[in-house]
Amino acid sequence: MSKMKNTIDPAVNYLLPLAKKAGIETVWDRFAAMKPQCGFGELGVCCRICWKGPCRIDPFGNGPQRGVCGADANTIVARNLARMIAGGAASHSDHGRHIALTLLEVGEGHAPAYRIKDEQKLRSIAEKLNLAPADKDIRQVAKEVALASLEDYSRQNYSIPCNWTKSTMTAERVDKLLDLGIMPHNIDAVIAEIMARTHVGCDADAANILLGGLKGALADYNGMCLSTELSDVLFGTPEPVVTTANLGVLKEDAVNIAVHGHNPLLSEIVCDVALKMNEEAKKAGAKEGINIVGICCTGNEVMMRRGIPLATNYLSQEMAIITGAVDAMVVDVQCIMPAITGVAECFHTEIITTMPVNKITGATHIEFREDSAIDSARKIVELAIDAFKRRDRRKVNIPDYKQTAIAGFSAEAIMAALSKIDAKDPLKPLIDNIINGNIQGIALFAGCNNPRTTHDNNFMTIAKELAKNNVLILATGCGAGTFAKNGLMTQEATEAYAGDSLKAVLTTIGKAAGLNGPLPLVLHMGSCVDNSRAVNVAVTIANKLGVDLDKLPLVASAPEFMSEKAVAIGTWAVALGLPTHIGIVPQIMGSSVVVEFLTEKAKDLLGGYFIVETDPKQAAAKLVAAIKERRKGLGI
Ligand code: CUV
Ligand code: SF4
Incomplete structure (x- = not known):
């Protein structure tokens, strides 16, 4: 078997031999030295939650099937996963807290380094949060929006949903989350609840723990939503901009x-x-x-x-x-x-x-x-x-590799481009083209890179394949980084890789928006917290069509993920109803209950589900199939 390539990034391939020659160790050296990685850990059946352990379950059934306390593989795997989600939610939401606190200071007239850059956005957020901003001074609006956001970290009434999740979902989704008892009321409390329920001797029912994990993932969503939107208020809402990458x-x-x-x-x-x-x-x-x-x-x-x-x-x-x-x-x-x-x-x-x-x-x-x-x-x-x-x-060895990248497709920027075609009903051209099949569906690429697979390769392979199948592509995080570095955020990439009908639509919109050619093949939506921008677009489409998110031909993929944050994002994507592909085998395979819950049962409960597929070509085929299934459901 040939050795897996480390990366397809030409700049990295140029530098790696130089690093080797200079005796500088990189992530790939450390990954190689770590092999073989612990099989128990890979399956998620290792528990270190108390110091009677560490305990591990024998996956072949010969050795112990329960930890010292009696926890079985299902409990252990579910607890480990829920705690990862809590870690991810804590990270995104702490980031959001800093932004909200800064906005509060701006509203109160402190923090001289910052100001309200996008007043219109602030007012529209206030509108969404039901804060009646019309006659208020902008600093007062800033204060109220900041406080309403901080309320999502402090509310003690379990029956009142978080402001941001509630105000950014379809009504049907809100009801579903409430019914399942997984609507967060307070980000910090939900994270604490996960830590508490997974303490030794607490929640031992895997499915129940996973519901707690789903709630944690939605708390993550809430934190990233407010991070994104309030960052736009302070620093400006992104608009398409031409830059370079690598x-x-x-x-x-x-x-x-x-x-x-x-x-x-x-x-x-x-x-x-x-x-x-x-x-x-x-x-x-x-x-x-x-x-x-x-x-x-x-x-x-x-x-x-x-x-x-x-x-x-x-x-x-x-x-x-x-x-x-x-x-x-x-x-x-x-x-x-x-x-x-x-x-x-x-x-x-x-x-x-x-x-x-x-x-x-x-x-x-x-x-x-x-x-x-x-x-x-x-x-x-x-x-x-x-x-x-x-x-x-x-x-000094600067690799001579860089690509043009058009970035900055916020939901607002996408709507602005569309309104050049139909000012009265900007969504119409997009929806019409989805219905008539020119655009088969939409895929959101997110998440990290991971040395378990060739750097950048899964992203590139799957995206090209989806584009060929006329799927519109959005990207955030390090996936967006991959596409920027490798030239997929260009008009040339649209010419080269988009299927004919997708190309035609991207060209019509691009020309109308004054780009003198098509939109780039991959629309850059921003950082990880900006995944909420994609939800924003999806909810607008869903509301317009009068259906919930789990009916849309919309899929997500994190083909090279690694972080707890990415685990949280993937899990809320499932909670919102999206078929969600992951290209790295998750550390849950030691529990049949957890695997079944996330890949099948979730579909019945929420409409969304995980697709695990490490082969990028196969992954693309499965995502296309998921899109087709959704189209069939809609009768289009
Ligand atoms: Ni937040 S979480 S490696 S930087 S996307 Fe990049 Fe993005 Fe994963 Fe981290
Ligand atoms: Fe072992 Fe149970 Fe302690 Fe986990 S919580 S380490 S399974 S005794």
Whole structure:
């Protein structure tokens, strides 16, 4: 059997041999060293929830079938999964909490670094949340919206649903979630509830634990919804912007600052401040001044709002440093490999951590606070300029690979493009084309990369296959990174890969929107939290058609996922009624009850279900089949 390729990213393939020669270890080396990975862990049947353990269930039936406390494989697998969902929900929602708190400060007239950038959006959110914004001062509206969002972290009445979930769903879905008892009332309480019910000696019924997990996943959805929408208020609602992606965006003659992580509260200010410090960089010898590039979801955030080039996605973050051209990598939260400080030791690169709860040994810590954001950002940029002076030019290897990428397709941007065709009824052209089959369905690609499969390959293979089958493609997160780096967010990709009827529709919309050609093959919707934008579009379509989400020819795919956050996202996609593909075998296979629940029973309860398929061609076929089944259900 031939060895699986590490990646299809040409920039990474250029750098990997150089890393090897220099003796620099990367994620792929560590993954190889980790093999064979623990079979019990892979199946999810290892329990470390109490210190009578660790316990593990023998999957072949010869050894123990129960842990010391008597928990069986079903209980153990379900508990492990629910706790992962809680971890994901905590991460997204903590991010959302910071944004909501900042908006509150803006409303109260503090936080001078921030302002309300999109008043219209703020008012329309207030409208949605039933806050009657019409005659109120904009700062008052900001305060009320922030407080209504923070209520979703503090409400103690179990029978009142979270504001955001309730106001962003179809009515039928709201009822379904209430009926099943999985509508969240308070994000933090739901996360705490999962931790409590999975403590030793509590909930032992796998199906019941999974319902708790579904509620946790919906709490995750609630947190990401408010993160997305309130970020737009503070930093602007994305509009299509042309930029570039892959490591070739680094510049030899500039101070290169990579912003990495997730939360735009920091990166937005770093961008603002850096713009003003160009002259200082030039004085230090950087002819082209300061060049900011993005990595992971922070990269998506600044790409879609500012057109900042995207350097790379999750799995190749170390590669950015290995170019020898990154002067500072500024990180906030989530998906930052602790390995980067070790790689940076071989270069002049400053790794700068900024959050009190996210430090990395070996990094420089510059604490970031909303009230002194500009000062911290200035210190960060100064450190980068200093590091630039120490850069060893002999070690610089910037791969000559970059692609054009059109980013920034928020729900609003999509509606704006459509309204150029039909101003009175913007959705009509989209819906008509779905009904007549020119667009067979819509697929949302999300999630991470994972060395268990060839980096970027599943995303690319499945997307091309779906496009050929006239499926409209949306993308977020590191999947969006894959498509940007590999040229699928271009008009040329539409010409090359879209099926004829999809191409015709994308061309009509693109031309009407003044793009002088088709829309890009993959519409970039943003970071992981921006998956809520896709829900927003789907709910609008569902309401217009008068059906619930589980009737739409809409599918999701996380073909290379790894994080707890991605587990949470996939699970709420199922809860919202979507057939949801995952391309990595999940750590649940040790429990027949859990597998059956998530791949079959969920379909009866919620309409959505998981499709596990590691082969990308097969996965594409299964997604097309799921779309066809939905179309049949609608009689179209
Ligand atoms: Ni939030 S969660 S690796 S950066 S998508 Fe990227 Fe996106 Fe997964 Fe992380
Ligand atoms: Fe073992 Fe039960 Fe403790 Fe888990 S909770 S480690 S199965 S004794």
